[in-house]
Amino acid sequence: MKRGLVIGKFMPLHKGHIALIAFAAQHCDELIVSMSYTDADPIDGHLRFSWIREQFGSAPKIKPHIIKDDFDDETLPLEDRTRIWAQKMKAVYPLIHVLISSESYGPPFARHMNAQHICFDALRQQVPVAATAIRNRPLTHWDFIPAHIQPFFLKKICFYGPESTGKTTLAIKMARHYHTAYVPEAARDLLTSNAFSETDIIAIGRLQHQYIQEQSQTANRLLFCDTDAITTAIYSQLYLNHVPAVIYELEKQTRFDLYLLLDIDTPWVADPLRDQGHRRKEMLQLFEQALQQRQLSYQKISGSYHQRETLIKSIIDQLLQSW
Template sequence: MKRGLVIGKFMPIHSGHLALIRFAKKHCDELIVSMSFTSLDSIDPQLRFGWLKELLKSDPQIIPEISLDDFDNEKLELKERTQIWADFIRRRFPPVDIIFSSEEYGKSFAENLGIEDVLFDPDRKQVPVSATKIRNKPFQFWQFIPEVVRPYFVKKICFYGPESTGKSTMAVRMAARYETEFVPEVAREMITSNDFSLDDIIRIGHAQTERVKEKAKTANKILFCDSDLITTQIYSQHYLKTVPLILKELEKEIHYDLYFLFDIDVPWVADELRDLENRRSEMLEIFENELIKRNIGAIRVKGNWKQREELIITEIDHLLK
């Protein structure tokens, strides 16, 4: 039986890695795909290994492995570095017959192991991408990022501020413009008046958080969110005079990449849940202060509807570059 080996950080795994793995699989009976990691990696190792296992789970010929790299020394010459790696491979895995790579280290690695090496697409002509390029400019290389990995790179945009400032309408419009998903203010699906309980607000917090996570899975580069857990806490404090601790914990689960703070310089539109028309300035100040407390910057959205839309489009276009 011929056993092959592919090693890499897969930070993140992309189409180029998958092409290498598919190629390697054709040339051996069993293929070990080993993901190395360190404590300094910019993407969580367990998350990366989860992606790897998900992408390879349907093929029993391929064995995903994860290995701590606490021994590599980039200051050493290539031959010395690969000798250290070769010693590790001998200890870590069953005997390997062939190593596959797209990097120059493959040859030296194989020599130290006394096995065959096969170089695949070293010039990146078949799949013109690298993990570094994806980390630096994910949207420019979106087509090379597997679907299971994309949610990690989705930018979450929060439309934030007092009621009746156009957040919901803008979320729908922007999602349509950028052909992506949006997350509504889930509270409006769960309550019909402002006479709600502590249990209600906790359920709303959980539902809002889960909806963001779900929509991020299918979002196209960006996800527009018409609320967040800071907003939930503000209304919990206003109507219930308390904020359940769980809402503060749920807030930590979602990181928003950009906040737009919607100003109150547009006409008030009443509905069954809006009862703060005479306190708009006060509520705007509360919303703004909550961001300041958390050291969160925000782009202020003001002016007429056209001006607001143009401002948001300009900022999103810049984010997508």
């Protein structure tokens, strides 16, 4: 049996890595894909390894392995570093016959492994991307990220604030404008009035979280959310004088990259679930204080509906240049 080896941090796995591994698999009977990690990695090692296993789960020739990187010494010259790597690989894996890489470490590493080296696309002409570039600007390099990994890098934008400020309309419009998905307000799918219980508020929180998870799987770069768990907590406190602990736990599970706090300088439009029209200023203060208490950054959006739409597009377009 001819056994091959590909190593990497795969932080994250991207289409360049996938092309490398597919190429490597053509040159051996069994391919070990060794993913190294440390506890200080910016992306959790076990999450990254799950991405690799999901990508190659149907390829019996490819054998993903995870190894803690507690043996490398970046202060050493490449020749000495690769000698240490080879010692570790020989101790952990069966006999390796061929090493496949796109990096300068390939030839010395293969020599220390007593293996043949095969180089793949060293100039990155086939798939011109690097993992560092993806981590720094994932939306710019979106098309190089496998579909099952894209939800991790999705930028979530929350339309946030009191009743009747245009959150739903703006979420839908922005999703259409940026060709992506939006998350509706779960409360409107569960309630017909504001006479609700703690059981209801927990159901709302869980359904809102479920909606976010579901829409994240198909969203394109951006996900626009009509409300969040903080909003659920505010209304729970307002109507029940209590916030169930599960709502705070759900809040921790979703991080928003941008909060848009909608001001109350729009006409009040009543409906069966809106009954705080007489307290709009007070409600706005509650919403803003909740962000400030959590030290979350936000943009306050005022003006007519058209002015809001124009301003929000301007803010997002500017952020897309750095995302």
